[in-house]
Amino acid sequence: MFVKQLLRGAVKHAGSSPQFSVERLISAARGFSSSSQHFGGTHPPPCTDTEHPKVLITGGLGQLGVGLAKLLRRRFGKNNVILSDIRKPPNHVYNNGPFIFSDILDSKNLREIVVNNNISWLIHYSAVLSAVGENNVALAKEVNITGLHNILDIATDHGLRVFVPSTIGAFGPSSPRDPTPELCVQRPRTIYGVSKVHAELMGEYYHHRYGLDFRCLRYPGIISANSNPGGGTTDYAVQIFHTAVKTGCFECNLRSDTLLPMMYIDDCLRATLEFMEAPADSLLSRTYNISAMSFTPHDLVQEMQKVLPELKVTYNVDPVLQAIADGWPMVLEDIAARRDWGWKHEFDLSELVQTMLTHITTSSQRAQAN
Template sequence: MQSGVRVCAPTAALLGPLCRGCLSRARSLPGRSFSCSPRQSSRWNSQETCSPPPPRDNPRVLITGGLGQLGVGLAQILRKQYGTENVILSDIKKPPPHVFSSGPFVYADVLDYKHLRELIVNNRITWLVHYSALLSAVGEANVALARKINITGLHNVLDLALENCLRLFVPSTIGAFGPSSPRDPAPDLCVQRPRTIYGVSKVHGELMGEYLHHKYGLDFRCLRYPGVISATTQPGGGTTDYAVQIFHDALSTGHHECYLRPDTRLPMMHISDCHRATVEFMQAPECQLSLRTYNIAAMSFTPEEVAQEIRKHLPHLKVTYNPDSVRQTIADSWPVRFDDSNARRDWGWSPAFGLEELVADMLSAIRNKRTNEGLPIS
């Protein structure tokens, strides 16, 4: 091994065993000269590859964008496994009291590189889950802001992960595919030409992460999420949000107006499957991974199919269709199914929820939530 070159070799307790092939690949990384960038600590041009932090029993996790649909639930799971104090939620919004009291929360703007760096260093972060992003429909309404958060923010996170040898998870999306991609099913590797700034930024993230992994040994991990369905958070501006809103409407008014055509088929997933996939993927030994970005799948349905399943529980549900041109165009460019065979083979992915189980769980959870809040049920 060249003098001065260190290898990113995870500890057995924290990051899983390192295969001989992983070690050989890391040792083959070319040397680099130091950067003259204002970010003097950036590792982009350093002569050292990623080197892991000293061994410890549990990872120290920072979750950006933690008050969105996914962050709070993921934090709960990770805190049960690794300890409450080892998982830090962050966002630029004020957390509700139950989130603030449930574990560490800090203010973090992914566009503020210096402050984010301080958080990572001061809290000895070893895993970074980067959920900060503007979603598809919201991003199309404000492209400049989406470009800043989804791309500039991502580059800040990539730089810091490389500098501090973090295990970095960045979710991708069904939106990373475009009309020229195979749609039924969409494989892990194929043509990707998305037509939204959200999709473009996610493809950019996939490729940058893979590049930094192969060139510098960054432990970058990415899952392409389908539409994620959750009873605990409100829709956040995504094209698949109808599949959350329809449950709330079914129990509140008995009527849902859908912004997609009734035959629009898209991949979907219960949030508990999404969280479990993320945790299992983060825990998988690096040498088991043949890819850095994987599709994960659970089910695929249309608005009419989910409405019919809801009517088995609530026969009075009425659904009208008023397609929104922006969201319908986005949905028509996306796959109708994911091929997740590589995830199933490499690290044992398998979903627990199908459509029937998803509908029963969502209606039960939202009914209980409305009852506890004293809200009427249709």
């Protein structure tokens, strides 16, 4: 029902904005119908080289892992990318390529997987995110710190290239917030942030001490249409799209003026692949900020209302999440990533909103038709 209104709004809006054409909606929808995640127009061609990396992704059933597996499989071949997690995968994931159980706290099992599958790249996505971490500090310590130690030791012992994502949450209230440079004070006040600073420092230490090929990007809040966020402070910016399309209203748990760095998932996953493929000698650092846009809930709602003029948003602030967000960067500076390995984002706020709404509307129409 609201989907129809959405499409009507989109068409109406198309008349007033040259950036938002019906053709664009339709062509985006076509792209989505042939692939569940779309990666913009610039994804790299499939690799023809026989020396593909053999990749293991830990924590692969979260918001980011399935999309990354899809991108890497397109590049390196389906069987060269193994997705792993401690949860049972849905059928479409299980049927789309190798999946294996792997608990990062079970170091012996992890080592066996690396050895038996001749793994050469390890993408370490397992983590407990900011909001969940504040509710369960013991679990966050275990997964984010003990788990990371297992990963770094195994990667070092077997000469792997290892990617560990960090986050805007690795900064804190005493960091400069607008903009936040690569190198500055990092005194986060969440267990998530503390564990990510620990990961950055441990990885860089292993790189200098043992020659580990450690690579780390500080991701902003990531926005995706067909995977759900795992319990973070930036989750509102994903949930708003789904709830808005379904019901036409949304209750936001952050203040309307909370400015945070955000990125569309395609940019995030492409950055990860490009960074992993960057020649080691181009990397002047091992930990980089990457950035695309910053917006407040108010900015996002205004952009969405261009398509959904009836959208109603109310605010019911969660004090714990608000305190976390108030200590995070407002704008992330990523000069070094652009300079050293050519990072360039493709999605700004208007592209993000168009793409998310098109994607969610199309899926919802398909579900209604079945």
